[in-house]
Amino acid sequence: MNRRKFLTFMGTAGVVSALGTAKVAKAGVETFPYYDNGYGVLHDMTRCIGCRKCEEGCNKANKLPAPEKPFSDLSVLDKRRRTTPTAWTVVNKWDMGEGKFAFRKQQCFHCNDPACASACFTKCYQKQPNGAVIYDGSQCVGCRYCMVACPFYVPSFEYGEPFDPVIKKCTFCFDRLKEGKLPGCVESCTMDALTFGRRKDLIKIARKRIEAEPEKYLDYVYGEHDAGGTAWMVLMPKPKDLPQCSTGNAAEAKDAAKRAGLDTTLGNQPMAEYTYGALGAVPMIIAFWPVLFGGAYGMTKRREAIAKANLAKATAEEKQKVMDAVVKVIEKEQGAEAAEKARQQMNEALAEADAPKTDGEAN
Amino acid sequence: MRNGKALLKQTAMAAACTFCLIIWGAGPGQASELEATDSGAPSAKVMFPVSAKATAPVASMKPVLFNHLIHEKAVEKCETCHHTGDPAACSDCHSAEGKEEGKFITLEKAMHAKNIAVREDGKTPSSCVSCHEQQTAKRECAGCHSTISPSYDAAWCSTCHNVNVTPQQMADGANGRLSEAANLAVATKTVQETKRAASPATLGPAKAIIDAIANEYEPCVFNHKRHMASLMENIKDSKLAAAFHTQPETLCATCHHHSPLSLTPPKCVSCHPVAIDRMQPARPQLKAAYHLQCMGCHKGMDVKRPVNTSCTSCHKAKAPAAEAPAEAAEK
Numbered sequence: 001m002n003r004r005k006f007l008t009f010m011g012t013a014g015v016v017s018a019l020g021t022a023k024v025a026k027a028g029v030e031t032f033p034y035y036d037n038g039y040g041v042l043h044d045m046t047r048c049i050g051c052r053k054c055e056e057g058c059n060k061a062n063k064l065p066a067p068e069k070p071f072s073d074l075s076v077l078d079k080r081r082r083t084t085p086t087a088w089t090v091v092n093k094w095d096m097g098e099g100k101f102a103f104r105k106q107q108c109f110h111c112n113d114p115a116c117a118s119a120c121f122t123k124c125y126q127k128q129p130n131g132a133v134i135y136d137g138s139q140c141v142g143c144r145y146c147m148v149a150c151p152f153y154v155p156s157f158e159y160g161e162p163f164d165p166v167i168k169k170c171t172f173c174f175d176r177l178k179e180g181k182l183p184g185c186v187e188s189c190t191m192d193a194l195t196f197g198r199r200k201d202l203i204k205i206a207r208k209r210i211e212a213e214p215e216k217y218l219d220y221v222y223g224e225h226d227a228g229g230t231a232w233m234v235l236m237p238k239p240k241d242l243p244q245c246s247t248g249n250a251a252e253a254k255d256a257a258k259r260a261g262l263d264t265t266l267g268n269q270p271m272a273e274y275t276y277g278a279l280g281a282v283p284m285i286i287a288f289w290p291v292l293f294g295g296a297y298g299m300t301k302r303r304e305a306i307a308k309a310n311l312a313k314a315t316a317e318e319k320q321k322v323m324d325a326v327v328k329v330i331e332k333e334q335g336a337e338a339a340e341k342a343r344q345q346m347n348e349a350l351a352e353a354d355a356p357k358t359d360g361e362a363n
Numbered sequence: 364m365r366n367g368k369a370l371l372k373q374t375a376m377a378a379a380c381t382f383c384l385i386i387w388g389a390g391p392g393q394a395s396e397l398e399a400t401d402s403g404a405p406s407a408k409v410m411f412p413v414s415a416k417a418t419a420p421v422a423s424m425k426p427v428l429f430n431h432l433i434h435e436k437a438v439e440k441c442e443t444c445h446h447t448g449d450p451a452a453c454s455d456c457h458s459a460e461g462k463e464e465g466k467f468i469t470l471e472k473a474m475h476a477k478n479i480a481v482r483e484d485g486k487t488p489s490s491c492v493s494c495h496e497q498q499t500a501k502r503e504c505a506g507c508h509s510t511i512s513p514s515y516d517a518a519w520c521s522t523c524h525n526v527n528v529t530p531q532q533m534a535d536g537a538n539g540r541l542s543e544a545a546n547l548a549v550a551t552k553t554v555q556e557t558k559r560a561a562s563p564a565t566l567g568p569a570k571a572i573i574d575a576i577a578n579e580y581e582p583c584v585f586n587h588k589r590h591m592a593s594l595m596e597n598i599k600d601s602k603l604a605a606a607f608h609t610q611p612e613t614l615c616a617t618c619h620h621h622s623p624l625s626l627t628p629p630k631c632v633s634c635h636p637v638a639i640d641r642m643q644p645a646r647p648q649l650k651a652a653y654h655l656q657c658m659g660c661h662k663g664m665d666v667k668r669p670v671n672t673s674c675t676s677c678h679k680a681k682a683p684a685a686e687a688p689a690e691a692a693e694k
């Protein structure tokens with residue numbers, strides 16, 4: 001392959017790969033498949049009384065170790081808590097202003113297009129068609145990239161586990177759903193503050209509730225679009241001292257949602273899409289860079305070899321010329337026999353002089 | 364006959380009096396039987412859909428009786444309703460189609476509008492409906508009225524639209540041709556004929572045992588009678604409640620909701636399933652139905668105790684014998 005052919009090939013390859021990348025970027029939310037019929041849970045904060053029965057239900061359903069303080073001890077609500085490897089869901093108390101408090105249950109939101117799964121390079125996370133984002137630790141290397149990627153601070157790492165620590169998080173009671181049972185927390189909720197159903201139905205239910213009591217609810221279904229949409233969604237009470245937001249307006253709902261510990265500034269795009277363009281280029285680089293640089297290396301090497309061969313040829317010709325001249329002089333002065341002998345001896349000497357060099361090269 | 368003249372005279376007088384009384388009783392004179400107002404306005408008034416159109420609505424919704432006397436006593440100042448400060452009739456500015464004087468706000472809007480924008484000059488008007496709904500925010504009403512909202516159906520309309528008038532009176536009223544005296548006569552008749560709803564015939568069981576799903580706790584012993592008596596005591600002096608709780612069973616309908624009014628309503632479990640109903644995921648399950656209903660009302664009425672999370676206040680903890688093995692297992 002000559003230089004021209006190679007460059008033509010590489011140029012074509014570059015254009016083709018660029019077109020391929022553009023196509024992926026245009027596809028939008030297709031970074032992970034979206035399951036239209038997936039289940040979800042609607043958490044209505046206005047109904048939640050902070051009884052911690054959901055935590056107890058989760059603990060029982062998933063056979064987690066008993067907590068230090070019993071579930072009936074509500075003093076734990078005074079402190080802001082995060083999910084841990086042994087408490088996959090926690091209820092926190094939030095100050096909604098003007099002395100009103102509301103409770104919010106925290107657990108995995110089971111994103112439509114989960115950031116944790118996009119960050120995991122061992123494919124431990126999978127979005128299931130039933131809506132659950134489940135984790136399989138058999139391949140986990142413990143990098144905790146998923147914890148960094150999750151916008152809700154949900155995956156928790158078993159720091160207390162000396163051997164083979166893995167991530168623990170809410171599974172949407174995946175096995176229970178398969179058996180036709182409700183998730184542990186939903187089943188134990190005393191107020192139906194957790195409503196289980198298909199995600200698309202839940203959005204309608206949420207809208208109806210807001211419409212029926214527009215003064216009570218913030219006109220925002222958290223998780224409908226946030227972070228690309230989540231299977232678990234939250235209805236918040238409208239703080240009395242803040243104005244109502246326009247329907248689903250993330251910017252206007254920001255301050256109210258912040259009081260409930262929810263971030264409406266995550267955007268409507270799945271987290272994975274922010275990095276997809278850059279990360280999508282990686283396979284292309286892996287495929288074409290070896291060819292590109294290999295080719296460049298090959299060309300350089302070939303040029304060097306040609307130059308070397310030319311030099312050797314020129315040297316040999318020069319030597320031959322000198323030898324012929326010398327032989328001619330000897331022939332003229334001492335006769336043809338002496339000239340032949342001198343040529344032979346000179347050839348031998350040259351061969352001898354070259355021989356150690358070739359040995360050295362061989363070594 | 365010595366006393367014949369006198370007897371004849373007495374008989375004639377009695378006949379005349381009877382005749383006069385009959386005339387008087389049939390005519391507008393009977394209005395004097397209603398207590399007079401302090402302001403001098405008619406004690407009661409029938410409000411017709413006054414229209415500027417030549418063809419007055421003969422067939423229409425029944426007109427509304429406005430008891431000026433009761434409302435005058437209930438509000439602090441005339442401006443609460445007469446928002447311009449001028450004690451004119453509502454229909455002077457707000458006709459069925461709207462007039463320029465009333466900023467083209469129709470009579471229907473003026474009487475029924477909710478969520479009225481606050482005016483800068485402080486003279487925010489209120490409609491019948493907006494004012495009445497504000498009244499239900501009071502503690503003694505808010506238990507029921509914070510958890511349920513009326514279904515705006517025919518029965519809701521006819522609570523106020525209930526004055527029986529002849530087509531002629533309707534046409535005259537709508538044209539503004541009905542005399543004040545005639546209006547008062549109809550109004551007085553309506554006031555006198557309107558009967559208040561009796562109290563429910565029974566307060567229900569003294570103790571209702573709620574045990575359909577008793578599992579973690581003992582069954583809940585609910586004192587039905589005491590709850591009913593307390594609700595009735597709270598509103599016994601409220602004329603508003605008396606006027607709008609039109610059936611004896613109206614009070615039952617907060618908890619025993621969505622079913623026809625009855626003294627023997629269906630059980631909660633008839634509609635609220637023990638486990639989630641796939642077809643009705645939004646319908647509260649039985650456990651939640653109880654909790655939402657009880658706590659919703661207690662929250663509305665600002666009942667301080669028991670707090671929502673005090674589980675054992677309403678249903679006692681299971682006997683320790685049953686709990687001991689579980690605890691041992693945990694340890």
